[in-house]
Amino acid sequence: MxxxxxxxxxxxxxxxxxxxxxxxxxxxxxxxxxxxxxxxxxxxxVIHSRTAELFDQRGWLDSLLAPGDFPSTRIGHFAGLPIDYLAWPTRHPAYNVxxxxxxxxxxxxxxxxxxxxxxxxxxxxxxxxxxxxxxxxxxxxxxxxxxxxxxxxxxxxxxxxxxxxxxxxxxRPGTSTAVTAEAILTGPASTRQGTDYGPGGHWVIQFPLEDRVRRVVTGGPGPARSRDDAVTADELRTTLRAVYGDAIETVEIRRAARIDDAxxxxxxxxxxxxxxxxxxxxxxxxxxxxxxxxxxxxxxxxxxxxxxxxxxxxxxxxxxxxxxxxxxxxxxxxxxxxxxxxxMDWAGTGHADLPAVRDLLTDLLAVPEAMRWMAGMTTGLDIRYDIPCAASDHLTGSRMPDLDLIVADRPRRAYSLLHAGRAILLDFTPDGRFLPAARPWSDRVDAIPVVPQTISIPPAILVRPDGYVCWTGDPATSDTALRQWFGAPRMRWCAAR
Ligand SMILES: Cc1cc2nc3c(=O)[nH]c(=O)nc-3n(C[C@H](O)[C@H](O)[C@H](O)COP(=O)(O)OP(=O)(O)OC[C@H]3O[C@@H](n4cnc5c(N)ncnc54)[C@H](O)[C@@H]3O)c2cc1C
The missing domain is CATH 3.50.50.60 (FAD/NAD(P)-binding domain)
Structure with a gap:
């Protein structure tokens, strides 16, 4: 045992x-x-921007990306429609890892x-x-x-x-099964990106993996199939041809599996x-x-x-x-x-009105605020936890932005202060007025005097180890916030002072 x-x-x-x-x-x-x-x-x-940020907060991102050619991409897709991930401010696009x-x-x-x-x-x-x-x-x-x-x-x-x-x-169970494969393809249609449709409700999503290998996901009408049914090379060729005709050839299929939309x-x-x-x-x-x-x-x-x-x-x-x-x-x-x-018509219904809905959404995404909203949702950057705060406080519950700061006379990024996986209290006041309040929690919260590089910042920010802001500088409530998230302070430490 x-x-x-x-x-x-x-x-x-x-x-x-x-x-x-x-x-x-x-x-x-x-x-x-x-x-x-x-x-x-x-x-x-793909790792999305927020996941890249989470790894960056721990100082892991550079080593994760170091050994390979993992291209970054700022353009992703929502149901096949292009999304500009960087419409939501972040240092990181998505990475194909x-x-x-x-x-x-x-x-x-x-x-x-x-x-x-x-x-x-x-x-x-x-x-x-x-x-x-x-x-x-x-x-x-x-x-x-x-x-x-x-x-x-x-x-x-x-x-x-x-x-x-x-x-x-x-x-709900899956309505229809698609095939996902890693394949080497040739022909003019073999470098397409995103979703393509053929007659009869067949569709293909393509994007590059490493070297010449591409990910192809194919689907269309037909009943859901067991994930245990082996995917055959003929089956994949037939669906690719149903969308691209002679414009694609399958050279090699490395791996393939069935996925559904449950x-x-x-x-x-x-x-x-x-x-x-x-x-x-x-x-x-x-x-x-x-x-x-x-x-x-x-x-x-x-x-x-x-x-x-x-x-x-x-x-x-x-x-x-x-x-x-x-x-x-x-x-x-x-x-x-x-x-x-x-x-995107996963089930291959071929519903005649779907192109009209997609066109409408395409027009909507031309509005910058709509694109920003979509980027925030698909990347996870807009996640805001339900943490009580003043109506005017836009930060509490949201991810801590990776601000440029000066700490101990040195330029630092906010995320570098989260590498140890501990909570941080950033005190932006010239006299470090919030630091004493955090001292009883010093075994779990790092209180750090900081010079901000931007003026629109609260006087202090309390950030949880996961990088989400759980309080911003109101001296009257700092004690409550510290207790709420980090428990009772160390009594022995208090007594010793
Ligand atoms: C074919 C396929 C294609 C996909 N394509 C994409 C994609 O393009 N994009 C995307 O974002 N997601 C995709 N996904 C989904 C993505 O892979 C999952 O969301 C992701 O793997 C979830 O990670 P996880 O760690 O939660 O679970 P998993 O990766 O499933 O890991 C679960 C682990 O638990 C282990 N396990 C299970 N039972 C036991 C047990 N009894 N005892 C001990 N260990 C056990 C398994 O061996 C497995 O290693 C795809 C999934 C599949 C199957």
Whole structure:
């Protein structure tokens, strides 16, 4: 039997990010994954601006991108319509990084920090064990029991943990199955980007992966098929030809799988000491590249809260805010991807009025504010958690912008101050008037005197470890905000002063 603080079930991007956040906070973590090797299928291929920011906040982005040619792109798609991601101010566009690279990077960080990632260990049983959680895995060492205070179910859309806990996954099944493939193509149509339509409701989405390999997703009319039905080369050729005719040739198909447009979301992201994240909590049509990005967002929201609970300073309600903050984000992703599936005619209905709706949306997106709204939604940059604040306060609940600052006479970016995964209180006043209030929390909040490089900034900003602002400078409420998010202050420290 093994004993640890948190067990993470699933070494996909969600589980690995959660484990990386817990490890950064010094929490003993064990990751278990059923697969003996990482899944070689490319699956998600884009990190959106907000995910790039989250990795940048930890100082991981440069190393993630370092080994490869992962082109950045400011143009994405909503139901095939071009979206300018940089319409929402950020330092980062999207980056074409395959899911496998993200998993490889995170796993290397974990094993380098001594956090075990046990592959080939399938969780088959779960039990409440005197207030702790115990799971049994089967694998190379036979049956092994693992015990922890908390468990994160990041075990994907078919979550075993959800099944073992007998929890519903309400929503709707897929209406129609598409094929996603990594292929080398030739011909004039082989460099197209975005969505193309052929007669009879057939469609193809194309975008480049690495080298000459392209991702092609093809769909059209026809009943939903089992994901277990193998995709044949002939089938893929036929659908590509149905859209492009002779303008495309398939040279090689590296990998292919079936995906559908099912949309489901778990009702509660928390079940006692078990927390659901990523695809285990929500699945939706894979459009606009939001699946992996939403899972990583869940992980960063959950990681510091679980760490606070393990370290014993989490206020009573902190763990519940994981559900109240992330469930609406997941619900919104379900809604926008369902709308996209309809608009792009995923099911190949060939409805005669759909082009008119798409044209209307195209016109709407020519309005800068509409484009900004769409960019904010699809990238996750516009996420604003429901944190009480004054009506005039536009920052609380939103992500901290990566401002240029002067700290200790040196230029710093705000995100560089979040590398340690701790909360920060930025005090912009010339006399450092907010710093004393944060001293009793110095074991969990870094209070930093800062010279702003912009004038439209509140006198102080309190930023959670996940990079979201939870209070801005009103001296009368700083104590309440610190207690609300970071628990009771260290009494011994106060007495010693
Ligand atoms: C074919 C395909 C194409 C896709 N294309 C895109 C795309 O283009 N863009 C996009 O954004 N998203 C895409 N997705 C979705 C994206 O891959 C997921 O949203 C993302 O992988 C979710 O990450 P996760 O970590 O939550 O879950 P997963 O990546 O599914 O990871 C779950 C992990 O849990 C493990 N596991 C499961 N059961 C157990 C158990 N009992 N015990 C231990 N371990 C277990 C699994 O082995 C797996 O490694 C695609 C998915 C598929 C399948």
């Amino acid at each position: 093994t004993e640890t603080d948190v067990i993470v079930v699933g070494a996909g991007p969600t589980g690995l990010t959660t484990a990386a956040e817990l490890t950064l906070a010094g929490v003993r973590t064990l990751v278990l994954d059923a697969l003996p090797e990482r899944n070689p299928l490319s699956r998600a291929a 395959p899911q496998g690279r993200i998993e490889e990077f995170l796993e290397a960080r974990l094993t380098g920090s001594g956090t075990p990632v046990l592959r080939g260990h399938r969780v088959v049983e779960l039990a409440d064990d005197n207030g702790a959680i115990s799971v049994t895995s089967t694998g190379p060492d036979g049956h092994v029991r693992h015990r922890a205070r908390y468990l994160v179910a990041a075990d994907g859309g078919h979550s075993t943990i959800r099944t073992l806990l007998n929890l519903d996954f309400p929503g 949309a489901r979301q778990i009702t509660g992201y928390r079940a006692g000491s078990v927390f659901f994240a990523g695809d285990a909590a929500h699945i939706h049509p894979p459009l606009g590249g939001q699946g992996m990005n939403t899972g990583i967002g869940d992980a960063v929201n959950l990681g510091w809260k679980l760490s606070a609970a393990v370290h014993g300073w989490a206020p009573d309600t902190l763990l519940d805010t994981y559900h109240t903050e992330r469930h609406p984000v997941g619900a919104r992703v379900l809604a926008n991807t369902r709308a996209q599936a309809l608009l």
